[in-house]
Amino acid sequence: MKSRDEIPLRDADQVMRLSRMGSFHQSRLSFMRILLRRMRNENWRFDAPDWHVGADGVGHAVYTVHGPNRAYSLVAFAHDLPDEMRSDRVIATAWDTTFTLFDGIPTDDDIARLAQNVPLQEAGRISSRELTLSRANRSARLWDFVVANLAAGRQPDPESLKTVGYVMRTTAVYGSGKFGAADHDTIQDRPEFAAPFQAEMLTVYLIRCFVMDLLDHSAKCAGGARAVALSPKLRRAMGIGNSTGLGMAPFLVNHPTLLHQWIAARETALARVRQIKSASAAIRGVMLNHAQSAHINAMNWHSQHPIQIAKVTELQSDMVMLCKAIERIGDAPYPWDRLYQWGERDLTSEGLEQLVSILMEPYGDIVDDLADVMSIDESAHFYIDGTQDMRRIKSLIVAHFEWALKTDFSNAQDQARFWYVSAAKLEPRLGERATEQGHELEQPLAIGRDVAALYRAINQDETVAHFLRKHPEHRHILRRVQMVEKFPYAEIRDNLLHADMLPIDMLRCKLSFFGATHFDPRSDRWLRICMFQNAPFPEDIHKPGNWVYPEPKGAP
Template structure:
């Protein structure tokens, strides 16, 4: 829980909530169901016997909206082991799918998912011109792929070969393809949901010398140690926490107040400073001896060693650079929660939707709800599940906008 409302540790033995963020996502789903019930309750209170319940398809389509700002970005930086575990697990799930041979029944299902994805991206509304263009590109690229799918699959034995053959597509389109592929093999993918927890300890083993740490930096942190942080653009921003709301903010270094309270999110700069300091030391000196004389490097040294030996490691981004968009950090984490309808409102906050299209409490089925679509209510249908007298008017643009 936020600010220590409840620790995660006591949930270790809970089958339902023993994986990270399951409790939070369950709460979001419960809020969605409560909100839908609340709408029906208020309508009944106001309209009495004339009240009409929300159509089940509309209920199913409605999700929980969320606006996320800079507060999420530091999480990815301050919890590198969790991020590594999430992304590594996801890559393992993808790999379990890609090794499968392409079979005709899977191709048919894949084609139907592509069709849903095309319609889904067509229905997304965003005021962000760049994101709107990215969505339009997805629709164009996937429409071409879907229309010629059988020809494009011919000659490829595995899905890995198929995906590799389409690495020229935009990243957005490639990620949609990967999402569709993972849906084809739940028996292979679902088990990975039990592997998202991580040990967050950052440590340095005993007996290691300076050269050992230099080797890690040179092999895994080239993205950091090659940056010239004397260049103004490479240290343009500073991150701090606001006094009133205790929320992360960004300020322009040298122009805005607050840099005296700068947050330690500059992992790239810290790694570079560590590298420069280590180069001036005896390569065979024990790291422990070095840290006794220069304790300010202890934290970054533990991080570099730990993350340098993990599969994914640190996010390779200089968050101080003038043209680094925090939006990428926000989207990275939100994607792990199954967020849809990505709608950036600026480069610092974004709107998304959770559980849109998900089954309701009274529905136990295996229908696919990846890429939720606007309900097709163009024909007269029952507004309530137990009454045939109340009908929904033909859907028009007004209804669509309200939905």
């Protein structure tokens, strides 16, 4: 019999389903929080903005932050964008604001070069001195509302802000070598970029600082001496929005070993907490406080999408039950394992995955180190072991892709969609196989179907090298089958071609690891989110606190 201390990680067949991945929430291991912890722990220093934005709201500003060894600067450009040109879609050619994260402190020549390119975004070109490229548009109605109030000398109605949670939203944050930016492998040996997407998270954090300053600047220009700045409380309640579509969805499929690292870290954290034998009344109180905070967040979570409205309603109910369950958890051994097992029985996927995140909150001492293993050198696991026997490949398929073998891909519903890249937009898209042209140009994202085809093609004992010599068409999928032996969380265990597949589940999974909140699907294939809402600004970054969700009244 296993000892109680050997709580295993949750099985990939349970975790790697789209419906569950589409219920993930931010946690201590989210990339925004990893960044903020580092900035706090290493006492990062923020320079006063180098502000060159005129009364017309046009100009640039530089926000420089100093870590222990290096400085980074957000170079922000503010533009005068006519309302009719404001679009979140990739077809847009102009934005309210554009940004790049510069590696160091830019000179005037650097600024001049960036001014020629950053406002153009994809049509421009940045260099290896830059780490990211981004842009953001105003939430037009709310921006004007807030500026008008501040200009008139009064604070805007908090309830009006709460429903949206941001006054500007990014429509892309490019990094990792895009458009000439520095490749990730050239900066990944820097401790501050060891965890995933840290340059992108730093960019968004500094964008939030800039946007709030631009808001006050606009109000002051409009209202003159009568204008007031946004109150610190409301300012902190404002995040940065993001509008994300299908372009992000294939990332999880295209980076299988990285996906495994993220999920494995999260599952390891859960297992560690479940293994805790006892929790003091004080710790149980902290856990309750976090659950109450998550409850408030759920109550503030607004969506217009029927599926998400139903999920949020269930989550709100789940959080009420969870708070009660924590109150009665008592001091019997293994409280958090008992709580988790109760959650598995009584909570929805939304509620259970929220519980997983909450369970980590009081236990930074045993969770936070997992941030160090969330990156991976993907190239080290790229190569195929050609000496392996194909019988072994077959057994791996049976062990890890049973769901694919059980799927009838001759069924129209099971192969209703196809992933492709649009020639016009150079972006991933999802087509309907029965009615749209181009399925012969399908991207290699049909993992289940291709695994099943590989399985059927294996008909004799031979090495992988000899099999692939004769069947190069199976190379991409065989590589993945070999990966999953070491990385069981590398694959989404659902059919990505199915008629009912929801791309927003893939988006939600990735964005939860970013640390996003308030997922608000606008269709089955795009959504809006909020980032860094309630996060401390630089002047408060060294203060402890649960910054992600609103604090409950009377919180310790």
